[in-house]
Amino acid sequence: MALENAVVTADAAHTQHANGLWLREQGAHYIAVVKGNHPGLLKRLRKLPWADIALDHKDRTRGRGRLEVRHLKTAAFRHLDYPGARQALRVMRWRKDLTSNKITIERLYFVTSLPPGAASGARIAAWIRGHWKIENQLHHVRDTTFAEDASTIRAGRLPRVMATLRNLAISVCRQDDRTNIAAATRHHTRHPGRPMATLRWT
Known part of the structure; x- marks a missing residue:
């Protein structure tokens, strides 16, 4: 598969230095989620001054009995301890269950090799949502239905x-x-x- 100029999304299990390096060698960019299996990198991303960083994109959806609001912020880096990383991303998701009125808030952190200005906030948000859609429609079903x-x-x-x-x-x-x-x-x-x-x- 030709990967040059492709943007590859990855969950935390695939957020590995070797994977990031290989994708950059193929001329591809990545958007990789950072979770607890990368504690040092996650800690650094969490400590960024997100409150002072401007909002890049906001969207709001309603369906399946819930209302969801998502905010995306991006921060550029000169150096980040991940191969080719140029930006850090934070997505905040507010979800309201329209039956119980329960509200949950989730913060997700990402690194990407995309340089600042290479893609709009809306485009980056769409790539991230597309990855979640695959997770929900494929990987989640493989686990819950097929154990x-x-x-x-x-x-x-x-x-x-x-x-x-x-x-x-x-x-x-x-x-x-x-x-x-x-x-x-x-x-x-x-x-x-x-x-x-x-x-x-x-």
Whole structure:
């Protein structure tokens, strides 16, 4: 896959120095989330004077019984202890459950190799939301519906093979206009002909 000038988003498990260095060597940029598995970097990002930094982007969405407001701020760096990092990002998310009126606030921190001015705040926010969408629609479903994290398959290439099969099952259900993957899975297990019909093999 050609990666030159691509922007790759990564969750905390993939926020590794070797990965950042490899992407930059391929001519790609990254937006990588920083969480507790990188305590030193996370501590440094948290200590930035975010209150004094101007807001780059704000958006507001409503759906699935909740209201969500997101603020994005960016801070440029001369040097950050991550390969090719040029900016730090902070996303604040306010979520209000419209049934219970409960409000939750979350702060997320990122590093990116994108230099200041290379992309608008709106564009960066869209890339981050796109990553969360993949997390919610794929990885979360693999864990909750297919119990991937509880799998005892650990050896060799088998975990990758099983992940690919789970991705295939989820993708087939979504192409069949199924939004509830758990319900779609139950539907298909009740009769051996249903998966064949969905795959149009009959």
